[in-house]
Amino acid sequence: MKPSGRRVRSLFIIVGLSMLALAGCDDPKYMPVLSPQGPVARSEYYLILYSFIVMLLVVLGVFVIYFYVITKYRARPENKDYVPPEIEGNTKWETIWTVIPIIIVIALAIPTVAVTYKLVKPPKVEAATTAATGKSLTIDVIAEQWKWVFKYPAQNIETVNYVNIPAGVPVNFELTASGPINAFWVPALGGMEYAMPGMNLKLWLEADHPGTYQGRSGQYSGRGFAHMTFNVNAQTAADFAKWVQTTQQTAPKLTQQAQDQIQKPGLLSKPLTFSSTEPQ
Amino acid sequence: MNGFANWAVHFFMLDEGPLIWLSDFLIGCATIGIIVALTYFKLWKWLWDNWLTTVDHKKIGIMYLIAAVLMLFRGGTDGLLMRAQLSWPNLHFLNADHYDQIFTTHGTIMILFMAMPAIIGFFNVAVPLQIGCRDVAFPYLNAISFWLFFAAALLFNLSFVVGGSPDGGWTSYPPYVENVFDPGPGENYFLVALQITGIGTIATGVNFLITILRMRAPGMTMMRLPMFTWSVFITSIIIVFAFPVLTVALALLLIDRDFGSHFFTVTGGGMPMQYINLFWIWGHPEVYIVILPAFGIFSEVVSTFSHKRLFGYSAMVVSMIAIAILSFIVWVHHFFTMGAGPGVNSFFGVSTMAIAIPTGVKIFNWLFTMHKGRVEFTSAMLWAVGFIPNFLIGGLTGVMLAVPPADYQYHNSYFLIAHFHYVLIGGTVFGVFAAIYYWWPKMFGVLLDEKLGRWHFWMFMIGFNICFFPQFFLGFMGMQRRMYTYPAGYGWGIINLISTVGAVLMGVGFLIFVWNILWSARFGQRDTTGDPWDGRSLEWATTSPAPEYNFAIIPTVKGRDAWWLMKKTGESINGPKGVPFRPIHMPNNSGRPIIMSLFFFIAGGGFIFQWWVLAIIGLLGVLVTMAQRSFEYHDHHYIPVEEIEKTEAAAGRL
Numbered sequence: 001m002k003p004s005g006r007r008v009r010s011l012f013i014i015v016g017l018s019m020l021a022l023a024g025c026d027d028p029k030y031m032p033v034l035s036p037q038g039p040v041a042r043s044e045y046y047l048i049l050y051s052f053i054v055m056l057l058v059v060l061g062v063f064v065i066y067f068y069v070i071t072k073y074r075a076r077p078e079n080k081d082y083v084p085p086e087i088e089g090n091t092k093w094e095t096i097w098t099v100i101p102i103i104i105v106i107a108l109a110i111p112t113v114a115v116t117y118k119l120v121k122p123p124k125v126e127a128a129t130t131a132a133t134g135k136s137l138t139i140d141v142i143a144e145q146w147k148w149v150f151k152y153p154a155q156n157i158e159t160v161n162y163v164n165i166p167a168g169v170p171v172n173f174e175l176t177a178s179g180p181i182n183a184f185w186v187p188a189l190g191g192m193e194y195a196m197p198g199m200n201l202k203l204w205l206e207a208d209h210p211g212t213y214q215g216r217s218g219q220y221s222g223r224g225f226a227h228m229t230f231n232v233n234a235q236t237a238a239d240f241a242k243w244v245q246t247t248q249q250t251a252p253k254l255t256q257q258a259q260d261q262i263q264k265p266g267l268l269s270k271p272l273t274f275s276s277t278e279p280q
Numbered sequence: 281m282n283g284f285a286n287w288a289v290h291f292f293m294l295d296e297g298p299l300i301w302l303s304d305f306l307i308g309c310a311t312i313g314i315i316v317a318l319t320y321f322k323l324w325k326w327l328w329d330n331w332l333t334t335v336d337h338k339k340i341g342i343m344y345l346i347a348a349v350l351m352l353f354r355g356g357t358d359g360l361l362m363r364a365q366l367s368w369p370n371l372h373f374l375n376a377d378h379y380d381q382i383f384t385t386h387g388t389i390m391i392l393f394m395a396m397p398a399i400i401g402f403f404n405v406a407v408p409l410q411i412g413c414r415d416v417a418f419p420y421l422n423a424i425s426f427w428l429f430f431a432a433a434l435l436f437n438l439s440f441v442v443g444g445s446p447d448g449g450w451t452s453y454p455p456y457v458e459n460v461f462d463p464g465p466g467e468n469y470f471l472v473a474l475q476i477t478g479i480g481t482i483a484t485g486v487n488f489l490i491t492i493l494r495m496r497a498p499g500m501t502m503m504r505l506p507m508f509t510w511s512v513f514i515t516s517i518i519i520v521f522a523f524p525v526l527t528v529a530l531a532l533l534l535i536d537r538d539f540g541s542h543f544f545t546v547t548g549g550g551m552p553m554q555y556i557n558l559f560w561i562w563g564h565p566e567v568y569i570v571i572l573p574a575f576g577i578f579s580e581v582v583s584t585f586s587h588k589r590l591f592g593y594s595a596m597v598v599s600m601i602a603i604a605i606l607s608f609i610v611w612v613h614h615f616f617t618m619g620a621g622p623g624v625n626s627f628f629g630v631s632t633m634a635i636a637i638p639t640g641v642k643i644f645n646w647l648f649t650m651h652k653g654r655v656e657f658t659s660a661m662l663w664a665v666g667f668i669p670n671f672l673i674g675g676l677t678g679v680m681l682a683v684p685p686a687d688y689q690y691h692n693s694y695f696l697i698a699h700f701h702y703v704l705i706g707g708t709v710f711g712v713f714a715a716i717y718y719w720w721p722k723m724f725g726v727l728l729d730e731k732l733g734r735w736h737f738w739m740f741m742i743g744f745n746i747c748f749f750p751q752f753f754l755g756f757m758g759m760q761r762r763m764y765t766y767p768a769g770y771g772w773g774i775i776n777l778i779s780t781v782g783a784v785l786m787g788v789g790f791l792i793f794v795w796n797i798l799w800s801a802r803f804g805q806r807d808t809t810g811d812p813w814d815g816r817s818l819e820w821a822t823t824s825p826a827p828e829y830n831f832a833i834i835p836t837v838k839g840r841d842a843w844w845l846m847k848k849t850g851e852s853i854n855g856p857k858g859v860p861f862r863p864i865h866m867p868n869n870s871g872r873p874i875i876m877s878l879f880f881f882i883a884g885g886g887f888i889f890q891w892w893v894l895a896i897i898g899l900l901g902v903l904v905t906m907a908q909r910s911f912e913y914h915d916h917h918y919i920p921v922e923e924i925e926k927t928e929a930a931a932g933r934l
Contacts, residue, residue: 030771033689033756041689048686055676062672065647070665073586075656084653089592089645097644098595101637108633108683113626115685120622145461179546180456183617183692187758191688194618196553197455197546201619218617218692220449220762221456223376265461 032187037213038206039123040190043115051108058104122170123206136170139163143175143182143195143217145265146224151277155244158254160262160272162231166240167210173203178263182225183218186232192218207234224267231271251275293441299378303441333869335419338826340426341404342723347433348398348712349794354437355394356790358386360783363747367780369768379764380447381466385440387450388470391566392477393433395704398712399573400425400481403488403512405719409819409826410506412497412835412842417490419867420915421483427877428480435884436473439466443889446470449762451559452533454544454552459537468888471534476880478523478530485519488512497818499837503597506817506841507583507590510597511576514604515569521608522565529558538890553618560611568607571703572600574711575642578664581714582646584813585661586653589841592645599638606635616684617691625684632682639675643668658813659733663714666741667706674702677752692762695755701748713737713793720800721807725824729804732796736789743785750775750782810931816841821853823931829864829919832928854933861925863918870915876905 036042122136140151141163150163165171175184175195185192186205193203207213217228235243252258254274262272293300318324331339361382365374374382404422408415416422439445443465448457457467492505492513505513532543533555542548544555583590590596612620612628646668657665677699681687690696713736721727759772766772811820821843822830833854839845846853883898885891928934 031756032758044685044689047683048680048689051680051683051686055680058676059672062643062647063669065644066668069647069650070655073650073653073655075654079654082654084586084588086589087591087648087652088589089595090648093648094592094595094641094645098637098641101640105630105633105637108679109630112629112633112683112685113622116626116629117622119685119688180461181453181552185758185760187689191685192617192691193688194615196618198551199553199619214758216758216760218760219453220380220692222447222461223380226376226763226765 032213035188036190037188037211038190038208040119040205041188043118044191047111047115050111054104054108119204120202122172122204136172137165138172138174139165141173141175141184141195143177143180143184143221143228144262145179145222146217146228147262147268148184148215148217148228148230149262152244153277155248156276157244157247157251158272158274158277161229161268162233162271163215164233164235164240164243165205165207166237167207167234168237170204170206173205175199175201175203180221181219182221182228184215185218186213186215188213189232194219207232210234210236210239222265224265227267247273248275253280255279291443293444296444300441307441328871329869332874333423333871335415335423335867335869335873336828337404337408337416337419337422338723340422341401341406343426344397344401344404344429345716345723347430348394348401351389351394351397351433352790355386355389356787358382358389360787362386363780363783365764366766366776368777369766369770369773371765374764376764377447380762381440381445383762384446384449384452384470385436388436388446388474390704391450391570392474393429393436395570395708395712396477396481397429397433399515399570399708400429400484402508402573402577402712402715402719403484405723406715406819407488407491407509407512408495409722409822409830410509410817411492411495411500412818412831412837413491413495414830414834414864415867416487417495418483418487420870420873420909422487423870423873424876425480425483425487427873428483428880429477431877431881431884432473432475432477432480435476435881435888436469439469439473443469451556451563453559454533454536454555455546455550457533457537458545459540460545465888468534468537471530471537472884472887475527475530475534476884478527481519482523482527485516485523487516489516489520492516497831497834497837500842503594504837504840504842507579507593507596508573508576508817511572511579511600514600515572518565518569518572518604518607522562522569525558526562526566529555529562532558534887538887556615556618557611560614561608563614564611565604565607567700567703568603570708571711572603574667574708575600577711577715577718578646578667579649580817581660581664581718582649584718584815585656585658585664586650587656587814588649588653589816590645591649591651592641593840595641596645599641602638603635606631606638610635613682613684613687616687629682629684629687633679636675636679643672658717659728659730659737660714660717660813662734662737663710663717666737667710667714670702670706670710670741670744674699674704674706678703690755692760693755694751694759694761697761698748698751698755701744701751705744705748713740718813719819721812721824722810722819723825724801725807726800726804727807727812728796728800732792732799736792736796739792740786740789743782743787743789745782747779747782747786750778754779811843816844818843818853821846827927827931829866829924832861832864832924832933833859852933854928861921861928863920864924865916865918868915868917870912872905872909876902879905 034045036045138153140153142149147161150159173184175193176199177195177197179197182195183192184195184203189205189207193201211234213232213234215230215232217225251273253276256279258274259279289295318327331343334340361374362379365371365379446452446466446469448462448467448470452467452470456462492509535541536543536545542550544550544552579590579596610628610632612624613632616625681690681696681699717728717733754772754775757770757772759766807824810823818835821835831853835842835853836855879898879901883895883902886895886898925934
């Protein structure tokens with residue numbers, strides 16, 4: 001039996017199978033986290049990539065020592081009489097492998113803290129794509145059991161289970177929940193944030209280009225949680241302005257009956273649109 | 281009458297379909313089988329005298345271990361059911377409610393009713409022997425700890441067929457688990473069972489803390505302790521500080537549910553966030569409670585099978601202390617997405633990364649213990665050697681998760697699931713398997729079969745990697761934990777299928793392990809020396825299994841690796857020849873711990889179903905049994921010298 005040989009082989013099998021599974025998965029739709037479509041997701045992606053590379057170096061370093069030690073010092077019939085020396089420790093080496101991890105942690109901590117602070121501020125607006133709606137857009141998000149309600153306070157529009165945003169404009173999602181905690185997550189545009197009752201958490205997201213990105217709940221909230229998906233439709237500034245205008249003119253007002261239907265635990269068969277945010 | 285029948289059908293969940301009927305049938309068969317077998321072979325008295333009333337740490341350890349293996353089977357079955365459900369898009373093998381209950385029981389059982397009893401089992405099996413004493417500081421309390429765990433585990437498992445299992449996840453976040461959203465007894469089972477086992481665990485922490493501080497053999501200074509005992513010492517301190525927080529969190533939530541208070545509700549000024557903080561102030565140290573003893577086990581195993589002293593003993597101790605301290609200041613990393621602000625998130629992110637430093641020191645010290653050694657790949661050693669790369673992957677993805685902005689993308693995704701299974705299986709479960717192969721001869725006087733052991737290791741280790749490695753990618757693809765199904769078109773199906781195949785291989789590995797136990801019990805090599813591995817610490821100085829009193833004469837320790845030193849200088853464990861034996865003072869067996877736990881069980885049932893009469897009867901019973909103990913004057917006996925001489929002569933030590 002040769003453990004090292006088998007280990008390497010099993011590693012190859014695993015990696016091979018995973019590669020096979022991922023073949024043809026380079027479409028951004030399959031790997032939203034690794035193909036960011038906005039500035040927020042992009043800065044998170046760079047951190048993921050950076051930390052992965054650093055960790056990969058650590059893995060490679062440790063694996064070299066590991067395989068060297070377990071093959072070279074393996075008990076064999078030839079070395080039956082070998083009596084290992086009694087070694088207490090070695091201050092020089094122990095210092096080295098304490099200092100190296102400290103340096104690695106510092107190297108990781110600096111960009112981490114920088115980006116953590118950066119993400120609470122709106123992403124920088126690119127002048128060329130600034131939409132007519134102004135510098136940014138605020139949308140209130142309420143997690144119901146089990147649907148997502150989006151209120152546009154400035155536009156007096158409410159949508160359920162889909163949200164339209166202008167591309168190239170930072171959008172400030174203000175998250176809350178009427179009951180159980182959910183997490184608002186659009187992986188292609190950026191990481192998640194909790195939607196909690198009695199709280200109002202902010203999440204900045206921005207889409208680079210027009211397109212449809214899927215969002216879902218990231219926090220279990222009961223029976224219908226797996227179905228809490230929604231589409232984020234990023235539109236050009238002109239299209240978005242047109243959509244706002246049409247909706248304000250043609251969509252029905254939010255009625256008490258519709259409001260009750262939304263708040264009752266359950267799923268909806270299709271997305272809804274209203275031209276008011278408070279029941280009339 | 282009709283009303284009662286309807287109630288009973290619902291209560292025993294007969295309206296829930298074939299899965300429950302099958303479970304009822306199997307539970308019935310097992311129960312009847314056990315009763316018939318015990319009666320037929322006239323074993324009731326033997327069971328009561330030798331096991332159910334025992335206060336012997338070695339037997340309590342074995343009972344913990346049996347329970348842990350049974351719970352590994354239960355939790356593993358839950359895992360396989362989940363993997364079956366997720367193996368392809370749009371499956372409806374389980375509905376949402378059943379899936380939600382199963383992932384909740386899987387997590388809860390694996391952490392609290394599998395990992396905890398497994399490591400506490402080895403506290404019991406090894407620590408008193410390693411420090412050269414005859415039992416733990418409080419043997420009677422030790423029995424109470426075990427029976428409280430047992431009653432809690434029974435209660436928790438009963439939920440599957442009586443009244444319904446909890447479905448709020450093992451983290452059980454309010455407000456979802458409040459009565460408004462999650463009515464019924466299920467969540468109460470979670471709260472009450474954890475509360476009962478938590479009391480037992482706190483007692484265990486106190487017990488081993490005092491044992492290690494006060495019961496060491498002469499000459500066994502703190503810096504001569506075997507590394508496993510050191511890890512138990514530090515773990516006990518973490519238990520004593522962390523578990524009371526869980527007690528508080530569970531009690532407040534139970535008061536919300538049973539008596540309508542508003543600690544964590546949405547209305548009435550409740551604050552769900554507070555529970556989440558309390559839960560993780562316990563929850564993060566908890567993962568170190570289950571990993572530090574595994575580190576201790578690996579230290580023993582690596583040093584024994586490299587036939588070399590543990591490299592960097594002091595650094596190992598210091599790094600464990602550092603990990604223990606850091607474990608209390610990282611809990612917010614479980615909810616970076618709860619909007620605590622960049623300052624808080626940065627602090628907890630960096631403090632989490634800092635844990636990698638002492639952990640890295642430990643990894644290098646194990647590698648350098650093998651360096652220049654003569655490394656024997658026995659089954660126990662395979663688990664220790666397999667642990668290093670697997671745990672490394674788990675640990676380093678943990679560092680990746682500690683980066684808050686990156687965590688916003690990983691949070692609750694399958695990336696996280698893969699990470700914590702790499703640390704908990706690659707660390708704790710591998711550690712427990714290593715310990716089982718390593719200490720099995722000490723517990724039972726029989727060695728587990730090496731060939732079957734290798735099959736067990738390779739099957740389980742390869743299956744584990746096939747199961748969990750692909751899940752890192754599922755996380756990047758946007759798959760979240762706790763989804764009972766998913767539509768086609770995301771590309772998740774094939775990866776989930778691979779993962780399920782891996783889970784099945786792990787199941788096969790487990791079956792090989794069970795077969796190994798059965799085969800070795802019948803045909804396995806007997807351990808006649810008491811020291812089959814050429815061991816280094818004092819547990820290998822006694823017979824396998826150790827006599828009731830462990831050591832006829834308490835040994836005097838002259839250095840680290842006490843037994844290794846004695847072997848080198850040719851000393852006997854009983855000291856110089858001619859030292860006379862003296863009668864040995866031992867605690868009496870007692871049936872009260874198991875009776876007390878029965879009252880806890882009854883009270884638990886009362887709090888779960890809100891039958892207050894039952895709750896009051898149970899609590900009164902607990903108080904009465906506690907009071908009775910205060911009036912027990914004959915709680916010890918002496919083992920006479922003749923009996924000691926007979927035992928020692930049989931062991932060849934006279």
